[in-house]
Amino acid sequence: MAYTLNINGAARTADVEGDTPLLWVLRDTLGLTGTKYGCGAGVCGACTVHIDGQVVRSCVMPVSAVGKGKVRTIEALSPDRSHALQQAWIAEQVPQCGYCQSGMLMAAAALLKSHPKPSDAQIEEAMTNLCRCGTYPRVRRAIRRAAGMHVEELA
Numbered sequence: 018m019a020y021t022l023n024i025n026g027a028a029r030t031a032d033v034e035g036d037t038p039l040l041w042v043l044r045d046t047l048g049l050t051g052t053k054y055g056c057g058a059g060v061c062g063a064c065t066v067h068i069d070g071q072v073v074r075s076c077v078m079p080v081s082a083v084g085k086g087k088v089r090t091i092e093a094l095s096p097d098r099s100h101a102l103q104q105a106w107i108a109e110q111v112p113q114c115g116y117c118q119s120g121m122l123m124a125a126a127a128l129l130k131s132h133p134k135p136s137d138a139q140i141e142e143a144m145t146n147l148c149r150c151g152t153y154p155r156v157r158r159a160i161r162r163a164a165g166m167h168v169e170e171l172a
């Protein structure tokens with residue numbers, strides 16, 4: 018069946034089964050490979066995108082459930098890496114292998130939208146994505162930096 022989706026502000030059509038995960042539509046059908054496959058079970062967050070501004074794990078979202086929702090992927094976070102989070106990610110040298118990072122950024126972007134100056138508890142609560150490289154402290158620093166909050170200098 019053909020599904021017409023709103024992806025990063027444009028109408029995109031995918032002729033797939035209704036139970037196809039949105040992740041595979043993004044990656045395989047539409048070629049948006051910035052969104053990653055990790056666990057396929059809604060656990061790791063590597064596949065995080067936004068639908069209507071809310072964080073969604075696209076590996077467990079059937080394409081038939083997307084409807085008219087506005088899907089935003091890492092490719093649309095900014096046209097030129099100018100998003101405050103991208104700048105902070107570079108400044109704090111957050112990525113290691115990088116695999117989890119697009120999901121991290123999308124989760125962080127949703128957090129800052131709802132909480133422009135998040136508390137440590139709010140960061141903790143929102144950032145449930147997994148990182149096998151252990152970048153969690155740098156992720157927290159980068160979020161604080163992007164929010165214009167104090168970031169301790171590293172010794």
Ligand code: FES
Nearest residue numbers: 055056060062076
């Ligand atoms: S790949 Fe979707 S949560 Fe892990």
Ligand code: FES
Nearest residue numbers: 114115148149150
């Ligand atoms: S940077 Fe390697 S998994 Fe997170």
